[in-house]
Amino acid sequence: MAILITGAAGFIGSHVAERLMARGDAVIGIDSLNDYYSVALKQDRLARLRERYGDLFRFAQVDFSNHVALDAALTDADITGIVHLGAQAGVRYSLENPRAYVQANLVGHVNMLEVARARKGVPMVYASSSSVYGGNETLPFRVEDRVDHPLSLYAATKKADELMSETYAHLYRMPLTGLRFFTVYGPWGRPDMAMWIFTKAILAGQPIPVFNHGRMQRDFTYIEDIVTGVVAALDNPPPDDGAEKAGGSRAPHRLYNIGNHRSEELTKVISLIETACGREALRDYQPIQPGDVPATYADISAIQRDLGFAPTTTIDVGVPAFVSWYRDYHGA
Ligand SMILES: NC(=O)c1ccc[n+]([C@@H]2O[C@H](COP(=O)([O-])OP(=O)(O)OC[C@H]3O[C@@H](n4cnc5c(N)ncnc54)[C@H](O)[C@@H]3O)[C@@H](O)[C@H]2O)c1
Numbered sequence: 001m002a003i004l005i006t007g008a009a010g011f012i013g014s015h016v017a018e019r020l021m022a023r024g025d026a027v028i029g030i031d032s033l034n035d036y037y038s039v040a041l042k043q044d045r046l047a048r049l050r051e052r053y054g055d056l057f058r059f060a061q062v063d064f065s066n067h068v069a070l071d072a073a074l075t076d077a078d079i080t081g082i083v084h085l086g087a088q089a090g091v092r093y094s095l096e097n098p099r100a101y102v103q104a105n106l107v108g109h110v111n112m113l114e115v116a117r118a119r120k121g122v123p124m125v126y127a128s129s130s131s132v133y134g135g136n137e138t139l140p141f142r143v144e145d146r147v148d149h150p151l152s153l154y155a156a157t158k159k160a161d162e163l164m165s166e167t168y169a170h171l172y173r174m175p176l177t178g179l180r181f182f183t184v185y186g187p188w189g190r191p192d193m194a195m196w197i198f199t200k201a202i203l204a205g206q207p208i209p210v211f212n213h214g215r216m217q218r219d220f221t222y223i224e225d226i227v228t229g230v231v232a233a234l235d236n237p238p239p240d241d242g243a244e245k246a247g248g249s250r251a252p253h254r255l256y257n258i259g260n261h262r263s264e265e266l267t268k269v270i271s272l273i274e275t276a277c278g279r280e281a282l283r284d285y286q287p288i289q290p291g292d293v294p295a296t297y298a299d300i301s302a303i304q305r306d307l308g309f310a311p312t313t314t315i316d317v318g319v320p321a322f323v324s325w326y327r328d329y330h331g332a
Contacts, residue, residue: 002026003234004079006064006112007086009033009042011190012127012181012226014049016083019227021053028077030070031086032063036093036100037191045188065108074115081234082124084112090192091131091291094154105157106164113168116176123175123237125230128162130182130219130259130296131155139263140219140299143180143247143255152291162247162255169253175237176252179230182259182298186223186318187325195220195319198270199326202277208270212288216266217295219259222313222321229258232307246302259298260311269315276323 003020007013008029017027029049033042049057060073064086088094088104109126116124133141134149150156158180165176185195201208210216233256238245240252247255274281288294303309313321326332 001078001080002028002058003081003083004028004030004074004077004115005083005085006030008059009046010085011188012184012223012230013083013085014045014188015223015227016085016230017049017057018052019231021049021056026056027058028074028079029057029059030062030064030073031059033061036088036090041191064111065103067111067114070111070115079119079122081122082112082116083230083234084109084124084126087127089154089190091152091154092289093192094152095291098153101153101157106160109161109164113164113174116174117168117172121175123177123234125177125179125233126161126165128178128180128255129155129158130180130257130298131293132159132162132180133293133296135293139295140261140297141257142299143257143302151293154291166249166251166253169249169251173240173252175240177233177238178247178253178255179233179258180255180298181226182219182221182257182296184221184223184226186322189223189322194266195269195273195322196326198273198281199277199323202273202279202281203327203332205279205282207282207284210266210270210283210285211292212294213285214267214283215294217263217297218266219261219263219296219298220269220315220318221258221260221311222318225260225311225313226258229256229303229307229309232309236307246306254306256303256306257298257300258303258309259296259300260313261298261300262314263295263297264315269319272315272319273323276320
């Protein structure tokens with residue numbers, strides 16, 4: 001018996017694997033180890049899991065957008081739950097390489113729904129994104145809000161994943177939970193995200209690009225809080241009782257925001273990184289980038305009510321924790 005995690009070599013996937021194995025669950029991790037960012041970082045995350053958990057962790061390098069390879073990798077697997085976190089992530093890259101998003105996030109998502117369907121009743125938690133809220137101006141964002149105007153193809157694929165999941169939950173009565181993550185950060189994070197880019201540049205004495213002239217707000221969510229929410233969702237699949245669920249479904253399908261429920265000025269985060277690095281940033285102010293949204297802020301009342309989710313890490317604690325890990329990892 002094992003939990004299947006896709007994107008297990010990724011930032012969030014490797015942390016979820018760690019938490020599940022720490023409580024004794026066996027994990028089957030799959031990941032294509034693509035080179036969207038450092039493959040060495042992905043390998044290091046896997047090496048750490050192997051070292052700590054030995055036989056509890058099984059890993060297969062497989063591309064889940066190839067259903068033949070995916071099914072072959074899972075033939076003898078006894079799966080009791082699925083956490084589908086693998087995806088082509090990143091808003092800006094979706095303007096450069098849209099096909100990567102179609103392949104991983106649309107074809108790949110259907111393949112994962114099929115994996116779940118073939119294992120009747122096995123719950124699946126999957127990653128959506130705060131970017132589905134697009135240019136919505138009413139803050140905080142609520143799961144009941146309309147989300148029909150994505151500003152990037154990345155966001156459109158995540159919204160499409162929610163829609164396809166709704167159909168599967170309706171037709172096949174599969175327990176599915178979609179989590180709209182809000183700017184996740186922390187140790188073992190992603191090199192394409194602002195916190196990593198800023199820390200790297202500040203330590204190297206190089207300028208940091210500050211978009212929208214610094215008028216950016218994000219609901220920054222610490223990785224350990226995210227993992228707590230993912231595991232709570234996995235442990236509490238939606239019942240098939242016909243009642244209306246978070247996000248509006250009457251099928252066994254819930255949608256939750258999972259954020260810190262605080263919208264922070266990007267400038268405050270930069271100050272915290274400066275303090276943790278012991279150096280001042282050189283700010284290079286630039287206009288907002290195409291596809292980007294100026295502000296995000298999660299209403300988390302649905303996940304609070306259903307799963308008791310309550311984030312505990314503020315950026316005052318989380319940012320120094322990230323910088324400290326970054327410096328250790330790079331010897332910087
Ligand atoms: N980190 C955030 O702030 C954030 C915010 C919103 C949503 N999300 C979503 O959460 C999930 C996890 O994000 P993350 O930050 O850990 O990203 P990540 O890029 O670190 O991890 C994703 C992993 O998926 C793997 N992958 C991609 N395509 C694959 C394929 N076709 N087959 C197998 N593996 C594949 C990649 O190699 C990578 O290791 C993603 O779905 C992402 O879109 C993340």
